[in-house]
Amino acid sequence: MNKTTNILRRTTLAAIASVALLTLDSCVQRAEVDYFQDATYGQSGQKLQNFQAVIQKNDELSVTVSSKQPDLVAPFAVTEMGDSGTSSSRQQKGYLVGSDGNIVLPVIGTIHAAGKTCAALGQEIANRLRSDDYIKDAAVNVRILNFKFSVLGEVASPGTYTADGERVTVLEAISKAGDLTINGNRDITLVREKGGKLEFVKLDLRSTRLFETPYYYLQQNDVIIVPANKKTINTRSEGMQLVGWTASGLGLLVAIVALCV
Secondary structure (H helix, E strand, C coil): CHHHHHHHHHHHHHHHHHHHHHHHHCCCCHHHHCCCCCCCCCCCCCCCCCCCCECCCCCEEEEEEECCCHHHHHHHCCEECCCCCCHHHCEECCEECCCCCEEEECCCEEEECCCCEHHHHHHHHHHHHHHCCCCCCCEEEEEECCCEEEEEECECCCEEEECCCCCCEHHHHHHHCCCECCCECCEEEEEEEECCEEEEEEEECCCHHHHHCCCCECCCCCEEEECECHHHHHHHHHHHHHHHHHHHHHHHHHHHHHHHC
16 A cells, blocks of 8 residues: 555656746847846937827817907807706816717817827817807817726736826836736737737837837827737647646546555
8 A cells, every 4th residue: 555655646746747847948138128228327318209189980089269258268168067967077078080070169160080190170260260260379288088998918908998198108008007927928029909900019018119110109099919929829738748747647547546555
């Protein structure tokens, strides 16, 4: 009986040793996980691309019109009544960009918004108000109220997030999702809708060239996908095979021992 026990113990230890060796072999190297490995310190800084958010269909826009004549800008103050029905419960509601890319404003009527920057649309609205002699000193500010993006894959908290402003970088998006896990591939994919088509872009988080690309700043509805690195995928596959083989071997050994006893 002691001999049988020793055989079982040796088999178990051998299985544990195999798993340990496999784990050590799968350790991720620093060169695969460190950010911006080619950064040079002490220089003036990395050049960044100019950024302006572009309005898209289904965006909700805040359009604020200012003038020295408050009565004239009142129609543009879109609000909705809260549950309590009091004036203090009124909250700002935006203008929805329709499937045709248009919004409908008081006084002006229909105006095309999709494909324009907030600054360009604001200037166009102001020009229309001035040219119609409705508000000669009109100043217009346009903002996107529902700026959102998604981060999926090997991050701590994958999901869809909303931003308070319109200036969100790839790094800020990843940070909001809790950063990449140790198993996350630093070659990530950014998916962006452009002109009614999907655009897939590879971005390398190990290189400072990320700052020079036009994709460093996100557009609304962008999706960041962080795949698992190849070593993690191989390790998981090998680990499952090893566990299966070990379980099968132990089961067979126990059956043989039981038969002998």
